[in-house]
Amino acid sequence: MPELPEVEVVRQSLCKKIRHKKVKKVIVRNRNLRLKIPLNFEKLLINQKIIKVDRFSKYLILHLSNSIYCLIHLGMSGTIHIIYNKKKNFLTNASFYHSPTLPKKHNHVEFIFDDLKIVYNDPRRFGFFQIIENFSSLQKKISFFGPEPFQSIFDSKYIHSFFYKKEKNIKNFLLDQKFVSGIGNIYANEILFLCKINPFRKARLINIQECKKIVKNSRKILLDAIKKGGSSIRDFKNIKGKKGNFQKSFKVYERNGLNCKRLNCKGLIKKKNISNRSTFFCDMCQK
DNA sequence: AAGAGGCCCTGATAGC
DNA sequence: TGCTATCAGGGCCTCT
Numbered sequence: 001m002p003e004l005p006e007v008e009v010v011r012q013s014l015c016k017k018i019r020h021k022k023v024k025k026v027i028v029r030n031r032n033l034r035l036k037i038p039l040n041f042e043k044l045l046i047n048q049k050i051i052k053v054d055r056f057s058k059y060l061i062l063h064l065s066n067s068i069y070c071l072i073h074l075g076m077s078g079t080i081h082i083i084y085n086k087k088k089n090f091l092t093n094a095s096f097y098h099s100p101t102l103p104k105k106h107n108h109v110e111f112i113f114d115d116l117k118i119v120y121n122d123p124r125r126f127g128f129f130q131i132i133e134n135f136s137s138l139q140k141k142i143s144f145f146g147p148e149p150f151q152s153i154f155d156s157k158y159i160h161s162f163f164y165k166k167e168k169n170i171k172n173f174l175l176d177q178k179f180v181s182g183i184g185n186i187y188a189n190e191i192l193f194l195c196k197i198n199p200f201r202k203a204r205l206i207n208i209q210e211c212k213k214i215v216k217n218s219r220k221i222l223l224d225a226i227k228k229g230g231s232s233i234r235d236f237k238n239i240k241g242k243k244g245n246f247q248k249s250f251k252v253y254e255r256n257g258l259n260c261k262r263l264n265c266k267g268l269i270k271k272k273n274i275s276n277r278s279t280f281f282c283d284m285c286q287k
Numbered sequence: 288a289a290g291a292g293g294c295c296c297t298g299a300t301a302g303c
Numbered sequence: 304t305g306c307t308a309t310c311a312g313g314g315c316c317t318c319t
Contacts, residue, residue, distance in 0.1 A: 122296095168289075
């Protein structure tokens with residue numbers, strides 16, 4: 001489940017591999033992702049150079065030489081694989097289309113470069129590709145989202161005023177991309193544990209000190225996860241097919257029934273549903 | 288306006 | 304063994 005850290009891990013390695021390279025061919029095998037891939041998609045990308053591989057929230061942003069942007073969202077189960085071709089004969093040699101490192105099914109989109117190609121695989125097809133025509137459209141799209149935890153405007157004042165009179169529980173807000181961008185279910189659970197905040201608590205009851213903790217711990221968890229290559233619960237892998245390591249650092253996620261990891265806390269981790277998402281917490285130390 | 292709930296999709300796993 | 308049910312969950316949608 002790619003959240004901000006997983007997408008950032010993909011961005012970093014993609015950037016190393018495809019920046020400044022020219023897209024030689026685009027193959028779309030299945031246009032029916034969450035958003036339908038338009039028929040002119042291939043034409044817009046072919047013969048364009050990748051100027052930059054950026055990211056906002058859980059979106060990858062390919063900046064192309066014809067000044068358009070290709071947004072990629074990995075949804076729940078999207079992965080990007082890299083397949084090398086040192087002989088640079090991708091366009092003529094079909095055998096590379098069946099690399100042993102590549103899953104056999106659900107390889108929906110490929111971008112082919114001279115010496116390598118990237119392959120988008122997504123069993124559940126919750127991910128999507130979207131063409132953004134120009135910079136102002138990109139800005140407009142991003143403006144509908146809340147800040148990332150790393151941005152300076154994501155501070156205790158912003159959080160506290162956002163939560164004013166809000167009856168919904170705090171966990172729902174951490175997952176609300178209009179409030180804060182990039183946090184998904186795993187990291188929402190982990191952040192609230194570090195903050196000692198019960199996920200069911202109404203947002204309006206979060207005090208300013210706790211807002212400060214939310215700022216600090218969101219940044220801490222996400223940065224730590226990026227450093228460790230993201231989390232691999234079920235399907236996340238980086239572009240080399242390697243798993244991340246942050247799942248080893250989970251304090252609450254998928255730990256229901258196990259001892260609370262907080263020093264001197266005798267609680268057991270509980271699992272309950274909030275808006276149909278698994279919520280893990282310790283009711284002894286998260287108040 | 289805010290909040291609750293449904294839906295898209297496939298694969299892994301549990302239970303009978 | 305093979306069937307069915309459940310769960311995983313990001314983001315968008317509708318309804319109240």
